[in-house]
Amino acid sequence: MHEMSLVQALLTQLTSLAAEHDKKKVITVTLTIGPLSGVVIDSFQFGFDILSAESNLTKGARLIITSPTVSYHCVRCGSIQTAAMRPDHCPECSETLLIAEGGDAIILNQVEME
Numbered sequence: 001m002h003e004m005s006l007v008q009a010l011l012t013q014l015t016s017l018a019a020e021h022d023k024k025k026v027i028t029v030t031l032t033i034g035p036l037s038g039v040v041i042d043s044f045q046f047g048f049d050i051l052s053a054e055s056n057l058t059k060g061a062r063l064i065i066t067s068p069t070v071s072y073h074c075v076r077c078g079s080i081q082t083a084a085m086r087p088d089h090c091p092e093c094s095e096t097l098l099i100a101e102g103g104d105a106i107i108l109n110q111v112e113m114e
């Protein structure tokens with residue numbers, strides 16, 4: 001599962017962050033996962049629950065995931081649709097070629113530690 005390796009990478013990042021700031025416990029982790037990143041958020045959450053329990057640093061940590069909306073830019077008339085799912089066509093001119101902007105990133109927003 002793709003998500004497991006991402007969770008593993010996140011936990012590695014959290015471990016070095018904690019060492020850097022001399023912290024012993026991760027309380028909450030806030031992540032932005034773009035809907036176009038290819039990550040299944042439920043799987044990510046599931047992977048986090050399993051892997052975070054294996055380390056005292058992250059055991060019981062709360063994972064908060066936000067998913068931004070994506071802008072779809074019509075190549076013909078230039079109108080922009082904001083939607084969580086790709087629209088089939090442009091509602092203004094029916095063009096089917098819409099360019100997605102944003103939404104493919106995975107960003108670590110905030111980590112609360114003590």
Ligand SMILES: [Zn+2]
Nearest residue numbers: 074077090093
């Ligand atoms: Zn259009």
